[in-house]
Amino acid sequence: MMLDFAYCDSVSTLEVSLILTIVELFCLSEGGDASQENKPSGDSAATPKPFGLNTDWREFRANLFMKEQEEKAAGEGHKSDTATSPEAEQPRGLKWAHPIPFPETGCVLVATEKLDGYRTFARTVVLLLRAGTNHPQEGPFGVVINRPLHKNIKHMKSTKTELATTFSECSLYFGGPLEASMFLLKTSDKTKIPGLEEVMPGLNFGARNTLDEAAVLVKKGMLEPQDFRFFVGYAGWQLDQLREEIESDYWHVAACSSELICGASPENLWEEILQLMGGQYSELSRKPKLDM
Numbered sequence: 606m607m608l609d610f611a612y613c614d615s616v617s618t619l620e621v622s623l624i625l626t627i628v629e630l631f632c633l634s635e636g637g638d639a640s641q642e643n644k645p646s647g648d649s650a651a652t653p654k655p656f657g658l659n660t661d662w663r664e665f666r667a668n669l670f671m672k673e674q675e676e677k678a679a680g681e682g683h684k685s686d687t688a689t690s691p692e693a694e695q696p697r698g699l700k701w702a703h704p705i706p707f708p709e710t711g712c713v714l715v716a717t718e719k720l721d722g723y724r725t726f727a728r729t730v731v732l733l734l735r736a737g738t739n740h741p742q743e744g745p746f747g748v749v750i751n752r753p754l755h756k757n758i759k760h761m762k763s764t765k766t767e768l769a770t771t772f773s774e775c776s777l778y779f780g781g782p783l784e785a786s787m788f789l790l791k792t793s794d795k796t797k798i799p800g801l802e803e804v805m806p807g808l809n810f811g812a813r814n815t816l817d818e819a820a821v822l823v824k825k826g827m828l829e830p831q832d833f834r835f836f837v838g839y840a841g842w843q844l845d846q847l848r849e850e851i852e853s854d855y856w857h858v859a860a861c862s863s864e865l866i867c868g869a870s871p872e873n874l875w876e877e878i879l880q881l882m883g884g885q886y887s888e889l890s891r892k893p894k895l896d897m
Contacts (some may be wrong), residue, residue: 627725661806663711663860670703674883700868702861702881708745708847710736711805713866714856715878721895725782728842728875729895731856732866734787734802734810737844746841748780748787748810750834750866751874758835766815769818772830778871780836787812789834790819791867798822808861835866857886 705712714731721727730751737745759773780787790801790809800818801809811819820827842850850856861878868874879890 612652620719625828649815663805663863664701666701667701667860667862699864700862700877700881702859702865702878704882704886705860707734708733708851709860710734710860711808711860711862712736713750713859713878714747714851715859715875716856717857718889718892718895719853719855730874730878731781731840732789732804734804734839737842737847744841744843745847746783746838746839748778748789748836750778750789751871752779753777753871754779765816767816771820771823772816772833772835775830775835778834779838780838783839783841785812785839787836787839788816788819788826789836791832791863792828798828805863808866835893855893857882 655846659690702713708714709732712733714733716726716729718729720729726749728751729749731747732750733745733747736741737743754777757773758768758775758777761768762778763769773871775788788811789804790798790811792798792807792809797803798809798819800815801811819828819833823830847856851858857879859878859880859882865874865878865881868877870877876890879886
C-alpha cells in the first residue's frame with residue numbers, strides 16, 4: 606500500500622490506534638482466540654464473534670474518535686461539545702460525523718464560509734465518490750448532496766426509456782457544475798450491486814452507462830426506485846487542486862454516516878454535519894451567511 610507522505614504530519618494518534626486495533630482484530634477474526642481452542646464446539650454459538658472485516662470500519666473509527674474526544678475533555682475537566690449536544694444523545698451508529706485529516710472515498714467536503722460568495726458551492730456538502738488516489742491521471746470527483754431541485758425525472762422529459770418509465774418518480778438533485786449525470790443507490794443489506802461502484806457499505810453510485818443494469822434489478826424486484834437519487838452534473842478536481850483548496854480552508858473534510866447522507870432533509874445537511882462535528886465546526890453552522 607502506498608502512503609501519501611504529504612499528509613503524514615496530519616496523522617493523529619486516532620489513526621495509529623485505528624490501524625493497530627484493526628490489525629489486532631483481523632488476527633482474531635482469522636485465527637480465533639487461542640484460549641477457546643479446547644472448548645467444546647457446542648459453546649461456539651454462545652461465544653460473541655470478534656470484530657471482523659465485514660463491519661463498517663468507518664463506524665468503528667467514529668467510535669474511536671468519540672472516545673478519544675471524551676477522554677480528552679475529561680482530562681481537561683469539562684465535557685466535550687459532542688458529549689453534550691442533542692445529536693450526541695442518539696446512538697452513534699445512526700448519525701455521526703467527525704473531521705478527518707485528508708480526503709478519502711466516501712467522505713464529505715463541507716464548504717467553509719470562504720465559499721459563501723460562490724453561488725455554486727456556497728454551504729454545500731459534496732460526497733466524494735472517488736478520492737482520485739488510485740490512478741494518477743484521475744482526480745477526485747463527487748456530487749453535491751444537499752441541493753435538491755424539487756423536481757422528479759419525469760419533469761426532464763428524457764428520451765431515455767428507463768428514465769422516462771422505471772425511474773420517472775425519482776428525485777433530482779444539483780450535483781455540480783460539470784456536465785454528466787450520476788445516481789446514488791442506498792441498499793439495506795450492504796451487498797454489492799453488479800455494475801455499480803461502492804462508495805461505502807450500503808451506498809453505491811452509477812452513471813448513465815450503468816442505468817440499464819440498475820433498471821433490470823428494479824424490474825426484478827431486487828431494488829426499489831425510491832432508493833435512487835439522481836444528480837444533474839457533478840464536481841471534479843485535479844488531485845493537487847483539491848488539496849490546495851482544503852489547505853486554503855475552502856473545505857472541511859469529514860467522515861459521516863450513510864444515514865446522514867441518505868437522510869430525508871438534505872437542505873439542513875450542511876448545518877447538521879457541522880453540529881455533529883462539534884467545537885469550531887458547530888460554531889460555523891450558526892454563523893450567518895456572508896454576502897460577498
